[in-house]
Amino acid sequence: MIKLATLTFNPFGENTYILFDETKRCAIVDAGCSSDKERQTLVSFIEKNGLTPVVALNTHGHVDHICGVEFVKKRWGIPFALHRNDKPILETAHCYADMGFDIGTIPAVDIDLADTAEIPVGNSTLHIIQTPGHSPGHIVIHAPEAELLLTGDLLFKESIGRTDLPGGSYPALMDSIIEKVIPLGSDTRIFPGHGPQSTIAHEVMFNPFIVEALRGDVNYKACETHEN
Numbered sequence: 001m002i003k004l005a006t007l008t009f010n011p012f013g014e015n016t017y018i019l020f021d022e023t024k025r026c027a028i029v030d031a032g033c034s035s036d037k038e039r040q041t042l043v044s045f046i047e048k049n050g051l052t053p054v055v056a057l058n059t060h061g062h063v064d065h066i067c068g069v070e071f072v073k074k075r076w077g078i079p080f081a082l083h084r085n086d087k088p089i090l091e092t093a094h095c096y097a098d099m100g101f102d103i104g105t106i107p108a109v110d111i112d113l114a115d116t117a118e119i120p121v122g123n124s125t126l127h128i129i130q131t132p133g134h135s136p137g138h139i140v141i142h143a144p145e146a147e148l149l150l151t152g153d154l155l156f157k158e159s160i161g162r163t164d165l166p167g168g169s170y171p172a173l174m175d176s177i178i179e180k181v182i183p184l185g186s187d188t189r190i191f192p193g194h195g196p197q198s199t200i201a202h203e204v205m206f207n208p209f210i211v212e213a214l215r216g217d218v219n220y221k222a223c224e225t226h227e228n
Helices: 036-048 069-076 084-090 093-099 170-184 200-206 208-215
Strands: 003-009 014-020 025-029 052-057 080-082 118-121 124-130 139-143 148-152 189-192
Touching: 003 036, 014 036, 014 189, 025 118, 036 069, 052 069, 052 118, 080 084, 124 170, 139 170, 148 170, 170 200, 170 208, 200 208
Parallel strands: 025 052, 052 080, 148 189
Antiparallel strands: 003 014, 014 025, 118 124, 124 139, 139 148
């Protein structure tokens, strides 16, 4: 069964996840290590636990989630998986150098998640769910047997991702949450791109954006923009 480890990196406090099973094969999700020290932290964790990375997998292409991807690709010789709709965002990463991100080479995308429903990791399978809104090509990663969901910047504990960046859409984001995430089940644990973990049950009860949508207080489908 899939296990998960969290390493928090870079000036934005981004959660990088390592998913692995009994085979010791692992996926590195949203590699956000942006300095030599952070990269060594990632290497040390991989080596200490005897893991073999097989894929660099991203929920989306914003700079704080991709600044370690090229390092990961070269270090372990693994492919990079990203939805093609986020390629234009990926290519703007150098614009954020003045915010403390050492990008270097923009990583080439090897696996298009627009055409990929599943990613094998050892004996396990990660399910890719299309969830646009925070960005056009945003996806979430579901491990059903472990009842865990990596939500990237779509959904946080008691909050949602911002939609005022290029390609963002509040109606699309809320539709992704209501129609695709909530049906995964109340016991599903969510692990977001920033901040602490939660569960779908907790978010249905205490996330104000979800509560108002489910009660019908806000017709999110009719909203043009939303900022958080």
